[in-house]
Amino acid sequence: MSLTIQSRIKQSQTTKRAQWFLIFAATIIIVLLSGYQFYTKGVPYFAEKISESLPDEIYQVIDESSLQELDNSEFNASQLSISEQEEIQALFKSLLKGGTHGNRGYKLEFRQWDGKANAMALANGTIIITDSMVTLSENPQELSAVMLHEIGHVRHNHVMESLVGSSIVFVSLTIVFGDVSAVSDIIMQGAILGLNRGYSQQAEFEADFYANEKMNEMYGDNTGMISIFEKLAAETDDPHSWLSSHPSFEKRIEKIKRAD
């Protein structure tokens, strides 16, 4: 075989390798960048848009079934007296006055949850506050701060957006990985955990800012909010980690103070 042809074959093999290297490198870059953009920008955007377009009946059904599920698994009936409950309900109604919190079906529920001082919001505006949280709050301002924080979650539609976001990740990864269950399960769990962690921390700050703004409007300051956060920080035994769904109370207090 002539030298020209031999060198031509060698040259074409080298070129081929270089071309495939470029193709693989470009594919990896494009897949990583588009995956990142979809995960960080696309999912929250679509979650917000889809959540907004869902009918109220779905919110209502999710609220009812979630509360029923929690009652069956986690919660016990409240031990607060009727007069105490009525007093807090009146405070809750006063917070809703003016109709600036959107058009969800707000209602307040009292429960016991293993003696934990906690409160939570469901998608359609059901807010659950534990007996220990009521006991921990020494004045209406502190209780208002807790309830306004939960109203903030409902106002920003955090619960539904988180549910829809997780569903989008689940569906997308199923489309990409199909039925390769072991790999897709690991990636899916990791992605949903990461999404919820990041989303949840951001949601907490948004709800804090919302409550802070309303506290300033109602009481002229946010001392009630800071004091209840300080008490909750002292109550929390769990060390804060990067995997926590909530930011640390110290960080939240610092952000609220900085916002004023």
Next chain:
Amino acid sequence: MDDLAFREQEEALRNKAAQLSSELRKQYYQLEEQLVKDPDTYAVLNYFFAAGLHHFYLGKIARGVVNLVLMLIGLALIPYHGWVLIIFVCVIELPQLFNSQKIVRQYNIDVMREVLDELNNSKQNQTISDD
């Protein structure tokens, strides 16, 4: 160019290759195996992100890099209407997806014609040096 014209060109190349000596014909087919491209691979690389991968496959590195860079800018600027750039690249590249058979066939014909010329030249050079 229609299918008939491609067939004619390919037939002409086959005839020319048949006229080569057995040694040169062997070399021709060895080179053909190395150099020809597959239209299906080209099409898959084209619709896969339209990011210039099909240009890399045909060795059009500069055009591939332009596509890739535009695509990356579009992706990076998604929140600032970067998707317009992505759609623009897709619109530009989409016709090539539908013409992938023709594009790759033409590429293969051009490359093999070049190889034939090269082999014929080397044959002539060989004859002159023998004389």
